[in-house]
Amino acid sequence: MSDTQGPSLLEDADIVLVVTCAIREGAESKVWNKLQMLKGLKKKRAQNKCNTPMKIGVLGCMAERLKHQLIEKEQAVDLVAGPDSYKDLPRLLAVTDNNQTAVNVLLSLDETYADILPVRLNQDSVTAFVSIMRGCDNMCTYCIVPFTRGRERSRPIDSILEEVRLLSQQGVKEITLLGQNVNSYRDLSNETHYGGLPADEETHLVKGFRTVYKRKKGGLRFADLLDQVSRVDPNMRVRFTSPHPKDFPDEVLQLIQERANICRSLHLPAQSGSSAVLERMRRGYTREAYLDLVSHIRKWLPGVSLSSDFICGFCGETEQEYQETLSLIEQVGYDMAYLFSYSMREVRRKHS
Numbered sequence: 001m002s003d004t005q006g007p008s009l010l011e012d013a014d015i016v017l018v019v020t021c022a023i024r025e026g027a028e029s030k031v032w033n034k035l036q037m038l039k040g041l042k043k044k045r046a047q048n049k050c051n052t053p054m055k056i057g058v059l060g061c062m063a064e065r066l067k068h069q070l071i072e073k074e075q076a077v078d079l080v081a082g083p084d085s086y087k088d089l090p091r092l093l094a095v096t097d098n099n100q101t102a103v104n105v106l107l108s109l110d111e112t113y114a115d116i117l118p119v120r121l122n123q124d125s126v127t128a129f130v131s132i133m134r135g136c137d138n139m140c141t142y143c144i145v146p147f148t149r150g151r152e153r154s155r156p157i158d159s160i161l162e163e164v165r166l167l168s169q170q171g172v173k174e175i176t177l178l179g180q181n182v183n184s185y186r187d188l189s190n191e192t193h194y195g196g197l198p199a200d201e202e203t204h205l206v207k208g209f210r211t212v213y214k215r216k217k218g219g220l221r222f223a224d225l226l227d228q229v230s231r232v233d234p235n236m237r238v239r240f241t242s243p244h245p246k247d248f249p250d251e252v253l254q255l256i257q258e259r260a261n262i263c264r265s266l267h268l269p270a271q272s273g274s275s276a277v278l279e280r281m282r283r284g285y286t287r288e289a290y291l292d293l294v295s296h297i298r299k300w301l302p303g304v305s306l307s308s309d310f311i312c313g314f315c316g317e318t319e320q321e322y323q324e325t326l327s328l329i330e331q332v333g334y335d336m337a338y339l340f341s342y343s344m345r346e347v348r349r350k351h352s
């Protein structure tokens with residue numbers, strides 16, 4: 001049972017699994033409050049000796065980040081499973097049968113859950129999400145994701161195409177490809193019949209953008225995947241989120257231009273309009289390179305809808321730097337943007 005069920009159902013549950021996110025402090029606070037509530041329910045239930053004891057598990061990024069606090073501070077937690085341990089849940093639950101706390105927060109280099117087809121709770125929905133990759137290798141200085149979700153790994157293309165075909169047969173009219181850096185997709189499984197880069201050819205990055213890691217080589221890239229996915233059903237619309245701006249090479253833009261079923265709506269997370277702040281954030285681009293990319297995209301895709309993410313109040317941000325962000329927002333004229341105040345997390349690289 002997930003933590004989204006109502007209280008009466010929760011009271012009856014033998015096992016309650018709370019799926020968590022650690023990216024922002026606010027999300028973590030909600031989980032601590034939820035655990036207090038569950039602790040009360042567990043205690044109440046234990047008063048009746050006929051009841052099976054309630055088991056409480058915490059899953060996801062917060063489990064990975066705060067395993068010790070969860071077990072020591074919240075003594076009502078029976079199970080802690082990180083984002084790459086879900087297949088281990090049956091074993092972990094069996095461990096808790098002996099009144100022991102079960103923990104598995106190991107991050108994997110290759111787990112993509114490719115062999116598990118998600119259950120669609122609303123079978124009547126005409127939209128669906130398809131997970132294509134996990135993790136991140138970028139190490140932006142404000143972000144906890146590489147520490148809680150692990151390294152980038154991509155789901156093999158055949159498994160993605162199988163899921164997309166199934167969704168098309170079920171009448172789904174719009175899919176959204178999902179990934180931490182969705183357009184950094186790079187499938188290294190042995191499938192060679194879909195194209196892809198030669199083994200010694202470096203990934204194509206947008207001009208003016210750089211990576212903190214050594215450039216990757218070979219593999220099926222996002223353009224190859226988008227090409228195949230958009231061919232499955234020309235009447236099914238394709239979206240993707242969340243992309244990294246460095247991974248919009250011309251082959252991706254050309255595909256979006258050519259295929260009527262790939263939506264002309266792109267998310268381009270900028271985070272700041274100040275090159276100095278972007279440097280401190282270790283984003284790998286300047287304001288100028290980002291603006292060049294926006295113009296380039298608009299040449300390929302006139303009328304494209306653009307959205308973005310921005311962080312305000314990052315370490316050392318001056319009034320002038322903040323004004324540069326406002327001017328970037330005005331200059332680009334986004335259709336939509338997610339605006340966040342900086343939320344300090346413990347394991348991030350510190351800036352004074």
Ligand code: SF4
Nearest residue numbers: 136138139140143145
């Ligand atoms: S690219 Fe995105 S997920 Fe990765 S470290 Fe930067 S902000 Fe976090």
